Amino acid sequence: MTDQDELDGILAAHAGREGALLPILHDVQAAFGHVSESAIRHIAQALNLTRAEVHGVVSFYHDFHEEPETRPVLKLCRAESCQARGVEALAAALPDNPRVKVETVYCLGLCSVGPAAMIGHEVHARLDAARLGALVESLA
Amino acid sequence: MTVVRISDDAAALACGANAVAAAFAKAGCTIERVSSWGMHWLEPLAEIDGPNGRMGFGPLTPDDVASVLAGTSGKAIGTIAEHPFIARQQRFTFARAGKTRPLSLEDYAATGGWAGLKRARELGPEATIAEVTQSGLRGRGGAGFPAGIKWTTVAKAAGPVKYIVCNADEGDSATFADRMVMEGDPFMLIEGMAIAGHAVGACKGYIYVRSEYPHAIAKLNAAIALAVPHIAPFEVEVRVGAGAYVCGEETSLLNSLEGKRGEVRAKPPLPALEGLFGKPTVVNNVLTLAAVPWIMANGGAAYAEVGFGRSRGTMPIQLAGNVKHGGLFEVGFGVTLGELVNEIGGGTASGRPVRAVQVGGPLGAYHPPADFHLPFDYEAFAAADGLIGHAGLTVFDETADMSAQARFAMSFCAAESCGKCTPCRIGSTRGVELIDRIRARTGRQADKVETLPQMHNARKAPRTLGDEIELLEDLCETMKFGSLCALGGFTPYPVLSALKHWPEDFGMPAPSQEAAE
Ligand SMILES: Cc1cc2nc3c(=O)[nH]c(=O)nc-3n(C[C@H](O)[C@H](O)[C@H](O)COP(=O)(O)O)c2cc1C
Ligand code: SF4
Ligand code: FES
Numbered sequence: 001m002t003d004q005d006e007l008d009g010i011l012a013a014h015a016g017r018e019g020a021l022l023p024i025l026h027d028v029q030a031a032f033g034h035v036s037e038s039a040i041r042h043i044a045q046a047l048n049l050t051r052a053e054v055h056g057v058v059s060f061y062h063d064f065h066e067e068p069e070t071r072p073v074l075k076l077c078r079a080e081s082c083q084a085r086g087v088e089a090l091a092a093a094l095p096d097n098p099r100v101k102v103e104t105v106y107c108l109g110l111c112s113v114g115p116a117a118m119i120g121h122e123v124h125a126r127l128d129a130a131r132l133g134a135l136v137e138s139l140a
Numbered sequence: 141m142t143v144v145r146i147s148d149d150a151a152a153l154a155c156g157a158n159a160v161a162a163a164f165a166k167a168g169c170t171i172e173r174v175s176s177w178g179m180h181w182l183e184p185l186a187e188i189d190g191p192n193g194r195m196g197f198g199p200l201t202p203d204d205v206a207s208v209l210a211g212t213s214g215k216a217i218g219t220i221a222e223h224p225f226i227a228r229q230q231r232f233t234f235a236r237a238g239k240t241r242p243l244s245l246e247d248y249a250a251t252g253g254w255a256g257l258k259r260a261r262e263l264g265p266e267a268t269i270a271e272v273t274q275s276g277l278r279g280r281g282g283a284g285f286p287a288g289i290k291w292t293t294v295a296k297a298a299g300p301v302k303y304i305v306c307n308a309d310e311g312d313s314a315t316f317a318d319r320m321v322m323e324g325d326p327f328m329l330i331e332g333m334a335i336a337g338h339a340v341g342a343c344k345g346y347i348y349v350r351s352e353y354p355h356a357i358a359k360l361n362a363a364i365a366l367a368v369p370h371i372a373p374f375e376v377e378v379r380v381g382a383g384a385y386v387c388g389e390e391t392s393l394l395n396s397l398e399g400k401r402g403e404v405r406a407k408p409p410l411p412a413l414e415g416l417f418g419k420p421t422v423v424n425n426v427l428t429l430a431a432v433p434w435i436m437a438n439g440g441a442a443y444a445e446v447g448f449g450r451s452r453g454t455m456p457i458q459l460a461g462n463v464k465h466g467g468l469f470e471v472g473f474g475v476t477l478g479e480l481v482n483e484i485g486g487g488t489a490s491g492r493p494v495r496a497v498q499v500g501g502p503l504g505a506y507h508p509p510a511d512f513h514l515p516f517d518y519e520a521f522a523a524a525d526g527l528i529g530h531a532g533l534t535v536f537d538e539t540a541d542m543s544a545q546a547r548f549a550m551s552f553c554a555a556e557s558c559g560k561c562t563p564c565r566i567g568s569t570r571g572v573e574l575i576d577r578i579r580a581r582t583g584r585q586a587d588k589v590e591t592l593p594q595m596h597n598a599r600k601a602p603r604t605l606g607d608e609i610e611l612l613e614d615l616c617e618t619m620k621f622g623s624l625c626a627l628g629g630f631t632p633y634p635v636l637s638a639l640k641h642w643p644e645d646f647g648m649p650a651p652s653q654e655a656a657e
Contacts, residue, residue, distance in 0.1 A: 018417065019379075021399030026351075026380055047399075060401040062383030063351055075352075079313035080498055080548070081534045084461030085489070106385065106502075106552065108352050109316040110154050111532065112180040112459060112466025121354040125154035 006031055007039060011046045021047060021057055025064050034068040071101045072139040075118045076132075078104045081111035090115055090132050099140040142209070144169045145187040147238070149176035149323050150355045151316065156201065157184040163202035167209055175324025177238030178468030179225055181489075187220055187238070196220035225465060228484065230446060232434045232454045233427060234470045236325050243362050245370075248327045254370055256436030260335045268339040269295060272432060274440030276452030281307055281388075281425030282500070282529045282626070284451075284518040287432075290422060293412040294340040297420035302342035304333050305397065305416060305423045308349040308356070309381055309388035312501025314460040314532025317468055318426035322349065322356035325430070326363035332429035334371040335436055336422055343374060346416070347426075348393050350381040385502075385556040389625050390423040392558060403558045404625045425530070427456060448474030451517045459485045461498075461534035478512025481535055492537040496545075496642070500529025502552050503630035505637035506536075506545060525637060527630070542642035547575040549634035553627060563619045564628025571615055571635070578608050581647050605647050612639065 010027045014020040024043060028035050035058050044054045058064045078087050094102065110116035113125035117135060124135060144164045146157050161171050164186065179185060185198035186208065196217045197208050207213040217223060220238065231237065240247035248254070260268040273288025294302060306329065310318040321329055333345040349357050360378050367376075379397055381387050387396045391405035394416050415421025431453065435443045444452045451473035457480060459466050464486035481487070481497055488494055496506045505526035507514070514520050521528045536545075550571035557565045577584055583604050590598040603611070616632035623629040644650040 019397050019399040022379065022382060022396060026382065056401050057399065060384065060403075064382060079552075080502060080545070081314045081460040081532075083545075083548070084534050084536045084540070105352060105383075106556075107311060107313045107315075108150075109310065109319040110151055111314045111316060111461065111534070112463070113151055113155055113183065114460075116154060118352070123150050123154035123355075125151065 003032065004042075007042055011043065021049075021054070022061075025058060025061075029064050032068070033070075034065045036066070069101060071099055072119070073101045073103050074136060074139060075103050075105040075108070077106065077108045077110070077114060077116045079106040079111075081107075082114035082116060085114045087115035087127075090127060090129055093129055094132060094136065097136050097140050100136050102136065142169045143172060143189050145172045145174045145238075146184060147176035147324075148173040148242070149320060150353075151180050152176055152183045152185070153355070155180075155183040155199065159202050160184040160186065160200045160205070163205040164209075167205055169209075172241060174240060175237050175242050176320060176468075177220055177226065178234065178320065179220075179223065179465070180467040181465050182217065185220070193219060196223070225467070225469070225484065229470050230454050230472050231470045232443070232446075233321065233328075233430050233456055234325075234468060235434070236328070237320070237468070240325070242324050242326060242359055243366065245327070245366055248325075252437060253327055253433075254331060256433035257331050257334050257338070257370070260338050260436050265295060265339045265341065268335065268436065271440040272339070272435060275431075275435045275443035276440075276447065276450070277428065277431055277435060277443065278451065278518070279425055280427035280431070280455070280530065281390075282527070284528075287424060287428055290412055290424070291336065291340050293410070294342070294420045294422050297413050299420060301419045302340055303416045303419055303421040304336045304340070304342045304345035304429075305390075305394070305421055306333055306345065306347040306426055306429055307388065307390060307393060307423055308347050308353075308426045309385075309393060310350060310353070310426070310530070311385040311388045312503075312530050312532050314498070314501060314534040315458050315530045316460075317456040317458055317531070319353055319356050320456075320468060321426050321430045322347075322353070323359050326359050327367055328433055329360075329426060329430045330363060330367045330371060330376055332432040333376055334374045335432050336424065336429060337374040340420075340422055342422065345374065345376040346397060347376065347378050348381060348387070348397060349378055350387075351383055384558075385552075386558045386625075386627055389558075389627065392625075393423065394421065401558075403560050404627075406624060427530075446472035448472065448515055448517045449519055451519070455516065455528075455531050457516065458530075458532045459535070460532060462488045462490055462537050463533075463535040464489045473517050474515045476512060477507060477514045477516065477533075478509070480516070480533060481512065485533075485535065488535060488537040490537045490539075492539065494535060495538045495540045496536045496542060496638075498534040498536070498545075498634065499532075500527045500633075501532050502549060503527070503626055503633060504529050504532075505633040506542065506641065507637070508641045510641075525640075526633065542638040542645040543575060543579050546635045546638040546646075547572060547579065549631050549638075550575060553631040557627060558625075561622070561624045561628060563622035564624075564631070567615055567619045567628065568631060571612070571619075571631075574608060574612050574615065575635075578605065578612065578646050581605060584608065609639070609646060609648065
């Protein structure tokens with residue numbers, strides 16, 4: 001199946017749905033790792049929107065990326081409750097690993113057991129420097 | 141065979157519940173995955189049927205399993221329901237927490253599920269709204285608007301198509317009660333939405349869930365599929381957010397649901413009259429809708445009996461941050477901040493003295509221990525220059541740097557601003573720069589533009605630290621009164637409260653002892 005077929009499949013699956021743009025973008029982001037310029041063009045055509053409108057939506061939301069991210073991603077919460085539990089010190093001491101992207105997010109709903117992180121759909125809590133370091137290493 | 145109950149809530153999973161469950165299974169036990177009791181410091185928490193009834197053990201690791209089963213574990217906490225943290229609560233919304241399997245229709249029906257919807261159908265729409273109005277239920281998403289009034293507006297609005305939108309964007313740090321409802325008792329939320337639909341004449345409901353909650357999304361989708369025969373002809377669909385905090389604001393959320401940028405809309409028109417796709421729409425928080433089945437089953441009067449002042453019923457309060465006993469504590473309004481932090485929360489996890497408690501998420505004020513007498517009530521917190529918001533508490537110990545927290549508030553606003561209005565979009569960025577200068581204690585020379593001869597009104601003299609602080613207060617005033625929504629409008633709460641109570645962290649003299657009293 002080509003990328004084009006896959007994109008057409010996604011568009012067909014959401015045809016006729018009210019307010020379908022976000023669900024479509026989620027599926028495209030999940031399937032391709034990003035929402036490319038050509039995907040934006042096709043989506044705009046299918047939904048009868050301008051490219052600028054679709055581009056405006058893609059760029060508004062933190063979850064959608066126009067450039068592919070090839071590295072595995074660890075989402076580290078750096079919101080207030082995790083700050084109160086010491087995440088800033090962990091983040092400062094975390095050795096830089098060029099093969100892993102450590103992305104800042106604000107709150108994973110694990111605020112009573114932070115510092116917290118998420119890899120894919122897998123959640124981790126009560127992180128200390130050693131456990132966070134090991135998680136990053138496990139992805140590299 | 142020994143039955144072991146372990147939660148599959150995300151907080152339990154994050155603390156290693158799956159490995160503990162697997163170890164019990166390997167030891168020959170039958171595992172039941174239930175919702176979480178909300179005693180997060182004890183997760184993974186296991187409840188085991190023994191000769192003396194059901195006993196709790198936590199926090200467990202797989203290595204504890206053998207001693208737990210041998211009856212020699214030092215992690216026994218006795219009967220969970222009698223634990224002081226649970227026994228002190230009044231659980232209406234979280235009545236099933238820890239006890240039922242989230243996706244079991246059998247468990248749900250056996251614990252009073254669907255009774256509220258049944259009664260609403262018997263009473264009819266008008267009497268249903270009257271019951272909700274009588275309960276005094278106010279929106280749990282932050283603004284505290286009476287649910288009954290909102291429902292009445294939508295019910296009276298003309299038109300064949302109306303919507304129920306459940307706001308499950310829960311972006312505030314220190315909050316996880318919505319997540320716990322969606323993961324632990326999804327049928328209750330669905331029932332609440334069906335009652336709302338019945339009351340206002342809506343056939344379709346959307347739950348807008350933040351993408352950071354994959355476990356809640358999975359549970360809701362599974363629960364909706366199972367609930368179809370119970371709620372038909374009402375339909376519910378889950379929609380997933382895309383990592384924008386501002387989409388928790390109701391009009392931004394509606395734009396997002398419509399597939400647009402999550403920009404805030406000016407009000408009026410009210411969403412109740414022109415909401416999703418321009419149709420009359422109820423937008424309610426998860427906890428608001430989840431309180432409704434209890435109210436319909438037990439009566440609005442019973443709900444209103446509990447509470448404080450104009451804040452009726454119970455509030456699921458979330459204890460988070462540097463607190464010893466973090467978790468979910470549902471209780472009638474009126475409990476004091478000090479009781480919550482010191483007695484119920486057990487003080488800080490680090491054992492150091494409490495310095496500050498942020499109440500109400502990133503837009504809420506920082507309160508010093510001098511505020512511990514405040515009762516948990518919308519009006520009391522507003523009078524103390526704060527807000528209860530979604531009832532999340534973040535406890536900080538004495539190592540907290542309050543000017544750093546003020547800076548974070550501004551930078552969060554800058555990162556999450558929808559960009560529609562200037563005080564928020566630009567002001568927050570200027571605020572970060574200003575606080576950085578204050579933290580560096582450098583003061584500031586007039587800049588290039590200010591010294592231009594044509595800038596007649598610009599100040600040419602250098603600015604002192606005191607001038608910069610005044611400028612920060614000014615900026616906060618502008619954001620407070622010039623912003624379209626509460627993101628820009630309430631960011632001054634954390635900033636100004638930090639400045640007011642901890643001026644020494646901004647290089648100013650500390651408040652004298654009497655002033656603090
Ligand atoms: C920046 C911002 C973020 C918000 N985030 C949420 C949220 O995550 N969940 C929520 O229920 N309400 C949130 N609100 C409040 C909603 O705008 C709205 O008041 C609420 O959904 C109404 O439901 P309720 O009456 O049941 O509280 C937010 C408001 C603002 C200004
Ligand atoms: S205050 Fe900020 S988030 Fe709210 S409408 Fe204005 S720019 Fe958007
Ligand atoms: S603040 Fe980190 S999980 Fe909520």
